[in-house]
Amino acid sequence: MRKIESKYIKDSLKKCGIGIETDSISIMPYLGYYHKHNWDHGxxxxxxxxxxRREFYKDMEISVDCLDEYFKCRDIDSIIIAPCHNLSQFNYKFDKDDENNDIIQEILELMKKNRIRRGAQSGIEIPIQDRNVIEMAVEGAFRGVSKFCFFSAKANILIxxxxxxxxxxxxxxxxEEKELxxxxxxxxxxxxFFEKS
Structure with a gap:
């Protein structure tokens, strides 16, 4: 696990042809998947x-299992977790009470451990075997708390x-990605499965 500076991430995304400015990414074609349960903020x-809560985590595990299978099929061995096209790691400015939220605590600990300050665009490169960190980022997003993306320059993909x-x-x-x-x-x-071309 190591810190990756935002300039490297932005340059790499550009080389992959992924424009992360708000207007560029919003017009790019995309695809993906969602769970049949219409969860909204957890x-x-x-x-x-x-x-x-038990059902939420079971549904989340299915979503992460699918993502994990995708990483394996694409032979992705590490990914960068960063805000990428988002301005911050978090969806909102939180106060001291929010800091007691379990997922916020976990994210803040990871950022502290990797010397990443709140609001920074830097990221963390992790091996895909580190499922705990991947699940943490997915859970934070599914619960409407965080805005991390997963980026692989090797696979030319932003998730x-x-x-x-x-x-x-x-x-x-x-x-190619659609078929896989x-x-x-x-x-x-x-x-x-869904797509927008």
Missing amino acids: YDAIYGYNGS EPDHHFCITFWTRHIN LYHIVRKYPDLI
Whole structure:
């Protein structure tokens, strides 16, 4: 695990043909998958799917299993976790009470350990075997707390989980990724594939 400076991340994304400026990324084609349960900001939200905490984590595990299978099929051995096209690691400015939130605590500890300050665009390179960190980033996004993306220059892909239990993939090689991702997602009956060209 090591810190990656934001300039390197931005330069690498540009080389991959992924424009991360808000207007550039919003017009790129994308694809991905989401869970059939319409979660919105997690198990303690007042809107979206009204399931239990246990069900939330079971559904999240399915989503991460699918992502893990994608990494293995693409022979991705490490990824960079960073805000990328987002301005910050977090969705909102939180106060001292929010800092007691378990997922916020976990994210802050990881950032501190890697000398990354709040609001920085730097990232952390991790091996894909470090499922705990991947799950932490996905959970933070699914619960509407964090805005981390996963980036692999090797695979020319930017992946972003969000608070609608959705995992979106941006790439310039959309047709190749579509065939692979569709094949993987089909194995998970609770996940739904989507695309926008």
